[in-house]
Amino acid sequence: MNPALIALDWGTTSLRAWLVAADGTVIDRVAAPLGILNVPDGDFAAAFAATVGSWRAASPNLPAVASGMIGSRQGWREAPYVACPASPAAIAGGLTQVETGDGGSMAIVPGLTCVSDGVPDVMRGEETQIAGALVSAPGSRVVVLPGTHSKWAAVADDGQVTTFTSFMTGEVFAVLCRHSILGRLMVGDATDPDAFDRGVAASAGAGTPGALLHRVFAARTLGLFERERPEALRGYLSGLLIGAEVVEGLAWRQAVARDATPLIVGDRSLAALYERALRQLGAGGQIGPADAALEGLRRIARAAGLAC
Amino acid sequence: MNPALIALDWGTTSLRAWLVAADGTVIDRVAAPLGILNVPDGDFAAAFAATVGSWRAASPNLPAVASGMIGSRQGWREAPYVACPASPAAIAGGLTQVETGDGGSMAIVPGLTCVSDGVPDVMRGEETQIAGALVSAPGSRVVVLPGTHSKWAAVADDGQVTTFTSFMTGEVFAVLCRHSILGRLMVGDATDPDAFDRGVAASAGAGTPGALLHRVFAARTLGLFERERPEALRGYLSGLLIGAEVVEGLAWRQAVARDATPLIVGDRSLAALYERALRQLGAGGQIGPADAALEGLRRIARAAGLAC
Structure with a gap:
């Protein structure tokens, strides 16, 4: 061939x-x-x-x-x-x-x-994944790309990315685990699914909207008071942060008026966690194709006349 | 003597x-x-x-x-x-x-x-500063203690700490500056007061409540697009985080029904930043005595009969 x-x-x-x-x-x-x-x-x-x-x-x-x-x-x-x-x-x-x-x-x-609330936002690489993912799932929708700097993108019927927003979820999780006091009580690298769910629930809980600077402290105090096992704290914090992103992202989705089920594109295990959080928060999510980057590169190359 | x-x-x-x-x-x-x-x-x-x-x-x-x-x-x-x-x-x-x-x-x-929303919270050291600060400023109020793990405490007329809440503001700021991509564009250790104010304004801006995982990313994009100078990014991020804490703290104050001007206790320069953010966000703040820890230790020692 x-x-x-x-x-x-x-x-x-x-x-x-x-x-x-x-x-x-x-x-x-x-x-x-x-x-x-x-x-x-x-x-x-x-x-x-x-x-x-x-x-x-x-x-x-x-x-x-x-x-x-x-x-x-x-x-x-x-x-x-x-x-x-x-x-x-x-x-x-x-x-x-x-x-x-x-x-x-x-x-x-x-x-x-793009610019939102007067502040510029950027993506690099995700535009290609979006183009690739929509080959098999076209239409007006929100594409969620979890990662170090997660992106939520609004795509119109004609495939245009109209606007998007970034969340530093992955990097904040990594630096809190590695470099903050929250990591000191953690044991192991696994994400306990039940603790993840409890974190998601806490992220959307009663009290001040957002309140993330307060809520992350629970990943310490729940450990101190032996309410979460040391092996579960990582999953709890992951749920808290991904839950906060999903709560913020769903509000953003409402503002950009894209009602279709979010399409989640990226690493399999991370996409599964986002699907789990979206489901828990009442929105649901559809996991996109695994080879979105390759499909997007092919689509863009074709559009540029580089490849047939 | x-x-x-x-x-x-x-x-x-x-x-x-x-x-x-x-x-x-x-x-x-x-x-x-x-x-x-x-x-x-x-x-x-x-x-x-x-x-x-x-x-x-x-x-x-x-x-x-x-x-x-x-x-x-x-x-x-x-x-x-x-x-x-x-x-x-x-x-x-x-x-x-x-x-x-x-x-x-x-x-x-x-x-x-204390327990709030079912989650335990803790302080250690701040209880003494609160006891000391209230010697010269008694009454029902909120005491704000900025720091690595900031505390907002509700104090009743009789000097009892009724409840409190923690914010990981100082530590999150430190790990983001030192260990995340946000620190890469930063130059210098100073806190530019105008950039600080812009950060505070952004923390309370339109859009999703909280939205911190999104908003901190602006400390990168504003640098990338040369909308903030490298020397100003640190102050911007500081304003964004302290502003987020103050927005959350003021909502918490409303929930605990303490209407008096918040009393800010702690390091002088940090207390001045909190006073600045509180003023910008419409609440005002009163800077407490500098020797609160010593006064609190004396007060507790007297109450225990250890010293006259």
Whole structure:
């Protein structure tokens, strides 16, 4: 089968790449811990050669397209943000080319920007996952992309991302577990599902709306008073933070008037936790396709005329 | 002048002690970085001797009383929490004695506990500052104690702490500055007052109540888009978090029905930031006495009959 495209999901900590045929068949794939912060001396051309160089050598004219933090100021070349509302075609129109040092080039997908309440917001990589996820689930909806910096995006019937909002849930969870007093009482890395549910319930509980600066302290006091086991505290905090994001996200969904069931796109285990929290909070959620990044890269490459 | 009491404010990172006369005159004082996490080999008797041993040697029967994390499970001896509502007399009744190894002893002030929304909350050290601050400003009010784990306490006319609530504001600010992506764009340690005000305004802005997981991300995007200078981002984030605490705290104040102007007790520069945020958010705040811990230790010692 003839290769038609080299597709790269090139993020902060890791790089995944696929060699795909015109019909979408994956001919070969590679993954490496060569995210932009881990590329020695910032030699991106060497990282490109080490991971997908053999594919390019075998087919010298093969187009390559990459999404993610590789297009950030700290990446290979900055691909300026495209302003919302943004269609897949507008995203394809914003591709930035970089020479790959093997006589060819690589197109970098731009991130998106929007402004809400006067404050700018950004995504980079998620726009490609959204484009890919909606191939099999089109329509007006909210796409939820859990992660270090979770995104909730409003998509119109025609596939345009009209606006979106970010939540630092994953990073706040990580720094609280690793660097705050809350981590001191925790034992183990597992997410106890019952403790997770109790955290979700607490996030939506009575009292002040939000109140997160207060509520996270419970991940200490419940441990101190032996109301949660040390092995359960991590799940409790995870539920509290994901629950807070979901409460905030659902209010945001109401404001942007997208009523369809949220489509959750991303890591399987994390998506399952979001689905669980959405269900508990009365909204429900639909888990999207696992290969959204690859599908999005193919869709954007096609829109740009890079691949058939 | 005859010494009447050795008073110690013995926290997590530092130890302050005063040699006081019966009328409150400070005869001598000492400060050392010998907080409970910094005492070599957990030899608290040696730390006691190194800092206040000469005072005890000169007056072998001199009573000593200490408040703070020294009474925690990780301290010298655990002083069990007293449940709210708790008067200064009830706190004095909960003193726990520890032998100091010089033939004498030291009384440790218990912390307080309360339950709100079914979740336990705790303080240790702040109960003493509250008792001290109210010597010169008695009455039914809310006392705000900013810090790593800020406390807002409701105090009744008779001086009882009826209930309180904690906010992890200081620690969340520290871990976000030091360990999250938000710190990467920050330059300098100063708190730009104008940026602080913009952060406070954003914390109380339109949109979802709370929404902190979203709003903190602005401390990155405003930097990315050069809407805030790198030197201003720290102040912006500080305003955002302190503003969120104040919004939550004022709602809590309404729920506990304490209408008097909040009394702010603690570190001068931090108290000034809270006063600034309270003013901006329409509530106003009164900065309490600087020596609240010492006054509280004297008051509790008197109530326990330890010092005249």
